[in-house]
Amino acid sequence: xxxxxxxxxxxxxxxxxxGAAGIVIPVFARFRIxxxxxxxxxxxxxxxxxxxxxxxxxPWLQYFSITDPKxxxxxxxxxxxxxxxxxxLELSFNRLWSMRRLVFGLGALELALSAALIAFVLMVMxxxxxxxxxxxxxxxLSSTALVLPISGTRSPVxxxxxxxxxxEDIAIVPIIFLLGAMxxxxxxxxxxxxxxxxxxxxxxxxxxxxxxxxxxxxLFAQAARTKSPELFLAASLLVVIVSALATAAVGLSPIVGxxxxxxxxxxxxxxxxxxxxxxxxxxxxxxxxxxxxGMGVDLAVIADNITAIGLAVGGVLLLKAFxxxxxxxxxxxxxxxxxxxxxxxxxxxETTLIVLSAAxxxxxxxxxxxxxxxxxxAIGLTITPVLALLGRIVARRVDAAGMAPVEVEAHVPDRxxxxxxxxxxxxxxxxxxxxxxxxxxxxxxxTNIAVAQARKHPLLFADISGPVLDRLxxxxxxxxxxxxxxxxxxxxxxxxxxxxxxxxxxxxxxxDSAHAAELYRAGATDAVPEQLESSLxxxxxxxxxxxxxxxxxxxxxxxxRDEFRERIMRExxxxxxxKLRPSLSDRDATQALAETA
Numbered sequence: 001x002x003x004x005x006x007x008x009x010x011x012x013x014x015x016x017x018x019g020a021a022g023i024v025i026p027v028f029a030r031f032r033i034x035x036x037x038x039x040x041x042x043x044x045x046x047x048x049x050x051x052x053x054x055x056x057x058x059p060w061l062q063y064f065s066i067t068d069p070k071x072x073x074x075x076x077x078x079x080x081x082x083x084x085x086x087x088x089l090e091l092s093f094n095r096l097w098s099m100r101r102l103v104f105g106l107g108a109l110e111l112a113l114s115a116a117l118i119a120f121v122l123m124v125m126x127x128x129x130x131x132x133x134x135x136x137x138x139x140x141l142s143s144t145a146l147v148l149p150i151s152g153t154r155s156p157v158x159x160x161x162x163x164x165x166x167x168e169d170i171a172i173v174p175i176i177f178l179l180g181a182m183x184x185x186x187x188x189x190x191x192x193x194x195x196x197x198x199x200x201x202x203x204x205x206x207x208x209x210x211x212x213x214x215x216x217x218x219l220f221a222q223a224a225r226t227k228s229p230e231l232f233l234a235a236s237l238l239v240v241i242v243s244a245l246a247t248a249a250v251g252l253s254p255i256v257g258x259x260x261x262x263x264x265x266x267x268x269x270x271x272x273x274x275x276x277x278x279x280x281x282x283x284x285x286x287x288x289x290x291x292x293x294g295m296g297v298d299l300a301v302i303a304d305n306i307t308a309i310g311l312a313v314g315g316v317l318l319l320k321a322f323x324x325x326x327x328x329x330x331x332x333x334x335x336x337x338x339x340x341x342x343x344x345x346x347x348x349x350e351t352t353l354i355v356l357s358a359a360x361x362x363x364x365x366x367x368x369x370x371x372x373x374x375x376x377x378a379i380g381l382t383i384t385p386v387l388a389l390l391g392r393i394v395a396r397r398v399d400a401a402g403m404a405p406v407e408v409e410a411h412v413p414d415r416x417x418x419x420x421x422x423x424x425x426x427x428x429x430x431x432x433x434x435x436x437x438x439x440x441x442x443x444x445x446x447t448n449i450a451v452a453q454a455r456k457h458p459l460l461f462a463d464i465s466g467p468v469l470d471r472l473x474x475x476x477x478x479x480x481x482x483x484x485x486x487x488x489x490x491x492x493x494x495x496x497x498x499x500x501x502x503x504x505x506x507x508x509x510x511x512d513s514a515h516a517a518e519l520y521r522a523g524a525t526d527a528v529p530e531q532l533e534s535s536l537x538x539x540x541x542x543x544x545x546x547x548x549x550x551x552x553x554x555x556x557x558x559x560x561r562d563e564f565r566e567r568i569m570r571e572x573x574x575x576x577x578x579k580l581r582p583s584l585s586d587r588d589a590t591q592a593l594a595e596t597a
Contacts, residue, residue, distance in 0.1 A: 012062050013071065016046050021287050036146060036350060037382050039287045043294020050295075069295050076292040079285030080354050081258040085240050086282050087144075087169050088262020089275045099163055106160070106331060107167025110345075114140035114323045118316070127365075134359035135373060137175050139316050141168050141349040146384045151344060156337045160328055161345060172351060176256050179358045200250040205260060208243055212264035220270040229277060236274045239265065255354065286350075293353055296371060297378050305372075312376045317387070321346040336395035343391030347380035396444065413476050415439055419464050419493065420483035421448045421457075424509055428481060429457045438478070442468060465489055475501065479525075482508040487515050491522050498523025516568045532564055 024038035043066075044050055051065040066072065119136030123129055144165045151158040216239065223235040243257035265271050302309055325342030329335065353374060360370040416432060418425050421443035432439045433455075441452065444463040452459035462468035464484070474480075480497050482490050490508055497506055505525040510516035516527035536557050543553045 013066050013068060015063060016066055017072075017284075017288060017291065020046070020291065021284055024287075025283075035287070036143075036290055037385070039290035040294040040297075040378050040382060043291035044297045044299070045294075046291075047295025047297075049298040049300065052295075066291070066295060069292065072288055072292050072295075075285060076289040077254075079282070079287070079289035080357075081240065081244055081255055082278065082282040082285050083289070083350070084172065084255040084259040084354075085262040086275065086278065087172070088259040088264075089266050089271055090169075090262075099166065102159070102163035103167045103170075106327060107164040108171075109327055110164050110324055111137075111140050111168055111171055113327070114320050117319055117323065121315070121319075127369075131359070131365040131369070134179055134355065134362070134364040135369075137179075138352045138355035138359060139348050139373070139377075140320065141172075141352050141355065142320070142345040143347065143349040143381060143384060144169060144351075146347075146350075146381065147344055147388075150385065150388045151341075156333065157341050157344070160333060160337065160341045164324070164345065168349070168351070172255075172259060172354075175355060176358055179355070179362050179364065201247065201256075204246055204250045205256075208246060208257070208260055209264065212239075212261075213267075216264055217268050217270075220265075220268060220274075224270065224273075232273065233277050236265070236278055255358075289353075290350070293374060293378055297375050301371075302375060309372070309375060309379070312372070313379050316348065316376065316380065317343075317346040335398050339398055340391040340395035343394065344384070344388045347384045347387055348377040350381065352377045412438060412440070414478045416479045416481055417442065417469075417472075417474055417477050418481045418483060421445070421452060421459055422483065422485075424483040425481075426451060426455070426457075428483065430455070433457070440472075464493070469497075474504075477501070477504055479505040479507055482506070485509070485511065487511055487518075490515075491518055494519050494522040494524045513564075513568055520569050526565070527568070529564075529568070532561070536561060 020039065020042040024042060025035045028035045028038045046052065046065045048066070048069055051061050055061050055065055115133075115136035117136075118139050119129075119132040122132040122135055127135065142161075142165060147161050147165060148158070151161045219235055219239070220232070223232045226232075240258050240261045243261035244254035245257070247257035247260070248254040265274050321342040323342075324345050325338040328338035328341055333341075356365075356370050356373055356377065359365050360367060365373075415438035418428055418432075418439055418441040421429070421441040422445070425441055425443065426448075429439060429441055429452075439458070441457055441459045442462055442464055443452075443459060444461065449459065449461060460468065460472075480493075480501075482493055484490055487510075490510075494506055494508055497504070506523065507526045508519045508524045508528070510519055510527040510529045512531050513529050516529045516532075519527040539560075540553055540557050543556075544550060
């Protein structure tokens with residue numbers, strides 16, 4: 001019995017999956033890379049085309065490979081269902097309404113035009129129109145899970161990407177609806193059954209929406225009263241499964257019902273709790289799905305079809321990048337923003353794999369065709385972070401080439417050098433201007449050029465980590481003020497500047513106390529930890545709001561700041577500050593830096 005359990009394929013597969021989740025997620029999170037890529041690579045390594053090939057020759061490898069890929073399919077399908085459910089939970093009608101022009105304008109145009117062009121190319125190459133339509137819609141999608149963590153949602157690139165990705169998330173419903181409705185009739189091309197599926201599906205969705213509006217708040221209220229997380233989870237999964245079965249019963253895909261369930265729960269006051277309690281299951285199930293995707297990638301097939309796959313990947317990337325960049329420029333976006341967003345959004349999505357599976361299940365495309373495009377999609381997903389980096393580099397060069405050269409005097413006595421003109425650097429420059437102090441800001445982000453021009457601040461566009469300081473005469477600078485939120489680069493700059501200019505004050509922004517101690521060891525005159533300053537400012541607000549006089553509060557804040565500075569300097573093993581010439585204003589600069597942190 002023990003040997004049977006030991007050799008059980010179910011247990012060995014579970015060991016591989018849980019081991020992959022335990023290794024991939026923290027390792028990739030440490031490097032700020034989405035684990036999606038890691039799960040795909042794990043699937044390629046442990047699948048039937050990886051270590052699975054060698055199990056018969058080396059039986060012990062069954063503990064490190066997937067021996068029953070077919071057995072994982074139900075779990076992978078459940079992962080897809082939960083993925084669509086969480087997408088529905090994250091959507092908000094208020095959020096959509098505030099971005100309606102971008103979402104339903106730019107987003108709709110980008111998806112429709114990309115899908116149409118891809119479908120047209122595939123039809124020219126001989127694909128039947130139903131299959132071309134399914135492939136076009138699938139490949140036109142971009143990865144929400146990969147793009148948004150890279151771009152954020154507040155930058156111009158992030159806002160443009162968010163608007164398009166939101167529409168794509170919404171469009172999954174009609175896309176899956178359309179493919180599911182075409183499924184039984186794709187070969188015959190009949191319309192009677194298609195119409196029947198459409199009206200029964202629409203009726204089912206309407207019934208679910210009406211019932212959800214009235215029943216879901218009562219259901220989750222009852223579950224919440226019990227204060228039982230298990231019952232709350234069971235209620236959540238019940239809603240998902242019932243909705244998925246209802247849509248599947250009328251001929252639509254079950255993931256239509258899952259996404260609809262998420263949208264309905266998102267409108268209740270319990271959506272945050274539901275999202276939190278289902279997140280671990282969604283992450284693990286999605287990991288299983290992505291592992292199955294990786295298991296379908298045969299490196300031998302890629303080697304045999306390297307030209308076709310390379311052309312397919314390159315063609316999809318180029319077409320989508322062109323469409324996205326062109327539409328953004330048409331709507332008035334900057335050239336750099338258009339290029340960076342287009343390149344980053346050019347790869348397919350994890351939901352592309354869902355749509356490909358739906359198209360294959362609907363018999364719109366052949367299984368071999370689906371496998372080919374799954375390989376293309378997996379490659380595109382894997383290189384998305386590289387595309388994002390490439391887009392950033394190209395955008396900066398394009399913006400820099402289009403800018404008029406800024407005339408900067410190579411030598412100005414007693415001016416402060418501000419390294420980094422972001423949020424902190426801009427405020428320090430404002431403070432310098434207010435106190436009539438000379439300064440020069442240096443920054444390599446083109447988006448900050450317009451800000452500097454509007455504020456009439458002297459800004460040199462250059463890469464701070466490059467040789468820009470070697471080209472300028474800074475031997476008699478008043479101070480070096482380092483404001484970037486890049487701990488490694490900041491420490492390297494402090495060390496470099498201290499070695500070359502031992503008598504000039506160096507004032508640096510630090511992430512925390514440990515980083516500040518490192519900067520003191522490197523030679524900083526003053527290092528201002530952001531966490532410390534936010535705590536002191538909050539303390540000041542609390543004391544003043546409680547009626548303490550402003551004078552004693554400010555005095556105590558300064559005393560506490562000095563105590564922390566001395567403690568950090570001791571941690572940095574700095575016994576004596578460098579002897580500085582008194583020309584500056586390092587006190588003013590330090591205070592300005594502290595106020596911005």
